[in-house]
Amino acid sequence: METTMRGICKMSAGPGWEYRTDLPIPQIGDGQVLMKVHATAVCGTDMHIIAWNEWAAKRMKDLPIVFGHETAGEVVQVGAAVKNLKVGDRISVETHIPCGRCFQCRTGNPHICENMQVFGVSVPGAFAEYAPVPASCAVPLAEGISYEMGSMLEAMGAGVHGVERADVQGKTVLVSGCGPIGLMAIGACRVHGAAKIVACDLFDEKLALAKTMGADITVNSGKEDVIKAVLDATQGHGADAAVDISGSGRAIVAGLRSLRKGGTLVSVGLPDGEIPINLTEDIIYREIVYTGISGRLMFETWDDCMNILRSPGFSLEPVIGGTYPLEDFQKAIDAINAGAPGKMILVP
Ligand SMILES: [Zn+2]
Ligand SMILES: [Zn+2]
Numbered sequence: 001m002e003t004t005m006r007g008i009c010k011m012s013a014g015p016g017w018e019y020r021t022d023l024p025i026p027q028i029g030d031g032q033v034l035m036k037v038h039a040t041a042v043c044g045t046d047m048h049i050i051a052w053n054e055w056a057a058k059r060m061k062d063l064p065i066v067f068g069h070e071t072a073g074e075v076v077q078v079g080a081a082v083k084n085l086k087v088g089d090r091i092s093v094e095t096h097i098p099c100g101r102c103f104q105c106r107t108g109n110p111h112i113c114e115n116m117q118v119f120g121v122s123v124p125g126a127f128a129e130y131a132p133v134p135a136s137c138a139v140p141l142a143e144g145i146s147y148e149m150g151s152m153l154e155a156m157g158a159g160v161h162g163v164e165r166a167d168v169q170g171k172t173v174l175v176s177g178c179g180p181i182g183l184m185a186i187g188a189c190r191v192h193g194a195a196k197i198v199a200c201d202l203f204d205e206k207l208a209l210a211k212t213m214g215a216d217i218t219v220n221s222g223k224e225d226v227i228k229a230v231l232d233a234t235q236g237h238g239a240d241a242a243v244d245i246s247g248s249g250r251a252i253v254a255g256l257r258s259l260r261k262g263g264t265l266v267s268v269g270l271p272d273g274e275i276p277i278n279l280t281e282d283i284i285y286r287e288i289v290y291t292g293i294s295g296r297l298m299f300e301t302w303d304d305c306m307n308i309l310r311s312p313g314f315s316l317e318p319v320i321g322g323t324y325p326l327e328d329f330q331k332a333i334d335a336i337n338a339g340a341p342g343k344m345i346l347v348p
Pocket of ligand 1: 043
């Protein structure tokens with residue numbers, strides 16, 4: 001077996017990244033497997049890592065590191081203590097690596113572990129030919145799920161978790177932000193029986209895909225008034241639920257004000273900094289329930305994603321924005337920065 005591999009590295013603190021052809025193939029620990037990477041999708045988080053914002057600087061201490069975390073591949077080597085996987089298994093990866101010992105882990109919430117490590121952020125990830133994966137975070141791919149689809153499940157899970165917290169069955173729901181997660185969230189709303197789905201974004205191309213994924217009404221929030229559109233769609237009452245994928249302060253406030261009294265807002269997208277909210281008028285007097293979600297329930301959300309994938313009429317195909325060889329990472333980044341719709345996927 002060869003000893004070096006190609007991969008994309010964060011070399012040092014500060015903006016940028018490097019494509020390397022001389023990286024050592026990772027050595028695995030007893031509880032890990034070595035995954036031959038078949039597809040790794042580019043996430044908003046990776047864009048933060050490239051730009052080196054406050055979020056990235058706080059979490060990435062151990063440099064250089066291969067980043068990239070939304071991935072799928074094939075097990076080629078298993079650690080001595082691994083019992084649940086074998087060579088040849090096709091897997092995706094839960095990126096939250098819990099400690100297994102803290103209060104959250106011991107009370108059924110490992111996805112918000114107090115000592116969380118994050119695959120492809122605080123420990124080496126998958127923009128490379130091989131990646132070391134904790135066996136406890138590997139998720140076997142059901143038959144018929146391609147590696148490209150597999151690489152989208154982690155992001156899909158964030159959208160699905162958000163939609164499930166919003167409890168959309170029979171309800172009118174607003175989905176703000178029609179990037180890949182938003183598009184998958186819209187599809188999940190449809191499968192979960194939402195009565196009416198309103199989607200908003202700043203890009204018409206993304207809104208067209210939102211329709212494909214099942215949105216009933218699309219609103220370009222750069223040109224139209226989202227709150228008015230939702231009120232018009234609900235006889236003036238407001239939506240039962242809103243799921244914010246955008247992380248935009250403006251969209252979050254518009255989401256709150258689009259809700260009926262007693263409605264629910266779920267935040268999935270991450271704002272860059274603090275955002276001003278009028279608690280009295282927008283939340284307290286109107287008895288709004290506002291919650292965030294972080295990643296996926298381990299592993300209920302993954303199961304739900306697999307079921308949604310199998311639902312009649314649901315397809316992830318429209319959400320694939322493009323596939324690129326690893327060395328063309330810059331092209332994928334350029335496409336994302338240009339507002340190209342869908343998920344960009346790197347194939348080593
Ligand atoms: Zn991600
Ligand atoms: Zn823990």
